Amino acid sequence: MSADKDIDRLDREILRLLSVDASLSLADIAAKVGLTPTPCWKRIRRMEQDGIIRRRVAVLDPDKVGLPVSVFVAVETADHSSDWLARFATVIENTPEIVDAWRMSGDVDYLLHVVVPDIAAYDQFYRKLIAAVPLRNVSSRFSMERMKAAPLPV
Incomplete structure (x- = not known):
């Protein structure tokens, strides 16, 4: 369709x-x-x-479930091989703190949305990420406020 x-x-x-x-x-x-x-x-x-409706879910309040910190993590890699990508995809799939992941165009290769309870938990996530796959650069941006979360404008 x-x-x-x-x-x-x-x-x-x-x-x-x-x-x-x-x-x-x-x-x-x-x-x-x-x-x-x-x-x-x-x-x-x-x-x-037809896959238009992928699934039906409940939208949770991150603060009320103990995950108030949202971090947007820009990842750059020097390796674009299929082996690296398979390893990275496995890391993404098996890391519950990553709630969204996007392959990007431009100077950033991947953008991850990570949710954690606090900065110390983010530091643990970061250490696991850089140990799991070789990366050229990782930069993190901490959200101060979620201004909008809306359904798709169909």
Whole structure:
């Protein structure tokens, strides 16, 4: 399913509703978009099967679960081999403090979003990261305030 041409207005409204509150009942979603539950369910199921809806999750408050420190870690590497990338991907996958990871263009190769309880925990994370794979440069930016966290504008 290609993004824009196969997602109609009703699909987009369903996606908007689910991206704000994935706990809405099927009956509530159907009523809000003007469908009966069965065709609404079929649309949701199709979008799940097509990978448009990847999963339904609860959004947690990082402060209330003891992870108030967000760090954005820019990583540069001198090695771009498939072996290095496989090792790095394994490190990313197996490191719970990394909640988002992006391969970038430009002067930074990777950007990681790391959450930790405090600076000491970040220092431990940093030491494990640089011991796990060879890196050219790692720079960290600590978030002072999260100003926006929003669903995709579908």
